[in-house]
Amino acid sequence: MKAKIDTTLCEGHAKCMEAAPAVFEVRDDDLSHILVDDIPESERDRVLRAVRTCPRAAISTED
Numbered sequence: 835m836k837a838k839i840d841t842t843l844c845e846g847h848a849k850c851m852e853a854a855p856a857v858f859e860v861r862d863d864d865l866s867h868i869l870v871d872d873i874p875e876s877e878r879d880r881v882l883r884a885v886r887t888c889p890r891a892a893i894s895t896e897d
């Protein structure tokens with residue numbers, strides 16, 4: 835699984851980081867950054883929760 839952040843939508847709310855701290859990191863630029871290229875199966879549920887809770891719908895995933 836891979837995840838992508840649409841930086842034109844992201845506003846740094848950090849809901850993604852709360853849901854999946856091993857995958858998303860909001861930095862000083864107020865944007866979320868993906869920490870892992872190939873997201874392990876063990877993180878899938880957390881990443882999908884991040885997708886659902888992002889208030890800007892800025893996260894997309896692909897398998």
Ligand code: SF4
Pocket residue numbers: 839843844845846847848849850851858860865866887888889890891892893
């Ligand atoms: S929750 Fe969404 S808007 Fe907020 S930092 Fe994460 S990707 Fe960006």
